[in-house]
Amino acid sequence: MERIIKLSVLLLALMMSAAATAEEVYDFNVDGIYYKILENGNDVSVTYKTYSYYTHTEYFVNDYTGDVVIPATVTFNGKTFQVTEIGDHAFYQNGLVTSITIPSSITVIKWDAFWYCTGLTRVNITDMVAWCNMTCKSNPLYYAHHLYLNGTEVTDLVIPEGVTAIRNEAFMLCTGLTSVTIGNDVTTIGDNAFEGCSGLTSVSIGNSVTSIGGVAFEGCTSLANLTLGNSLTTIRNHAFAGCTSLSSISIPNSVTNIGSAAFNGCTGLKSAIIGNSVTSIGGNAFYGCVGLTNIDIPNSVTEIGMYAFKGCTGLTGVCIGNSITTIGKEAFMNAPAIATVTCKATTPPTWGDLSMFMANVYNHAPLHVPSDTERAYMADSGWGQFLTIIGDADEGNPGGDDDYLKCDVNGDGVVNIADVNKVIDAIIRH
Secondary structure, eight states: OHHHHHHHHHHHHHHHHHHHOOEEOOSEEETTEEEEEOTTSSEEEEEOSEEEEETTEEEEEOOOOEEEEOOSEEEETTEEEEEEEEOTTTTTTOOSEEEEEEOTTOOEEOTTTTTTOTTOOEEEESOHHHHHHOEESSOTHHHHOOEEETTEEOOEEEOOTTOOEEOTTTTTTOTTOOEEEEOTTOOEEOTTTTTTOTTOOEEEEOTTOOEEOTTTTTTOTTOOEEEOOTTOOEEOTTTTTTOTTOOEEEOOTTOOEEOTTTTTTOTTOOEEEOOTTOOEEOTTTTTTOTTOOEEEEOTTOOEEOTTTTTTOTTOOEEEEOTTOOEEOTTTTTTOTTOOEEEEOOSSOOEESSSOSSOHHHHHHSOEEEOTTOHHHHHHSTTGGGOSOEEEOTTSSSTTOHHHHHHTOTTOSSSOSHHHHHHHHHHHHHO
16 A cells, blocks of 8 residues: 555656656747747747646746847858847746847737836937837836837837838837827827837828827827818827827718717816718717817717716816717717707608706706707707707708797796697697
8 A cells, every 4th residue: 555655656756757857849040138039930930948747737948138139130050140030928927137139121010028017218220220120929018118119219200201100009108209200101199009119299190191099199188289181080098098188079071980988087178169971970989078068979970989078077068960860879978068069961860868968957958959850849849848948950040049049939938848748738729
């Protein structure tokens, strides 16, 4: 029995030892950097030293420290290789690396290459075009926050010629940036491209850009000046959410879609001009923009998403164009200061529910609608909640005294359901 126990303990120890044994994954090491030869035999990837797996936990071991400089080429056993990628987990969980120099030969940074590299303070590059065009699955700027081009920190960024697309996360959390100028070669700005660039104060987007990606500028809390080019068609979800210093925005006539939460939480926004080609305003698009006082939704818009202007506590006037067909749930809720509402659609738009506005708005703000549509609006379960409905929205002077008095059938100085009842009584009597 004792022999069986000893053999079992020995077997268990051997299994644990085998499970925890480190496996070398690199092909060679030059000047402290580990490389793996890629399939083409001419390029190499920067990698880690060893890999081990023990009790469902993976360990990627490397001994990089301090300032790591990756060369564009490396020679081993008489052969020169091109360094073209930083491989999966290359610097994973290494808090000892303080800076990384990435040559223009690198075209790919792979998964988790810099994950938890909490000691990084700077990223050094040699070519901005290469940086913008790189495929990146793990951005070292997430921790470093400061980008240097040939030894000089990039603060006033001008995207150079030759860059047609700014990749996803290219400058994410680069807090050292103060201004960005995107020239006329660029057509798309990727998702999260400038997310969290809290030092960014000015952005100018050229006339060739057609799409701004999701979360592209979210959290750029210092962004005060924004210029959008005239070829832009799409502003995707959360593109400028949380840009609290932005005071005005003019959306070009080329834009057709404003994504969900595109300007969510832009608390400093006082003026928003929406171009006349926009067909849909996404849910939460201007949620919490407490500085907005008036919003004029152009005739091109057919749909306003749920909560689109919810929490716009400074909003006093709302004008909705004549093509609107659908307005989402609580689109203008928590906006108690609204004093006048105009809807130019001849057919009352459908609502997501019966709480598009607050009760005090229904009770005190007049609703201006096209002449001869008052009854339709009054009969609608949603719009009919307005106590005062005036038929003048399609004429030159909405809300003018003459138009208003034309509908004041009972002569009490206001136009409301009592005037409709008087007309109905007259019809019945005759």
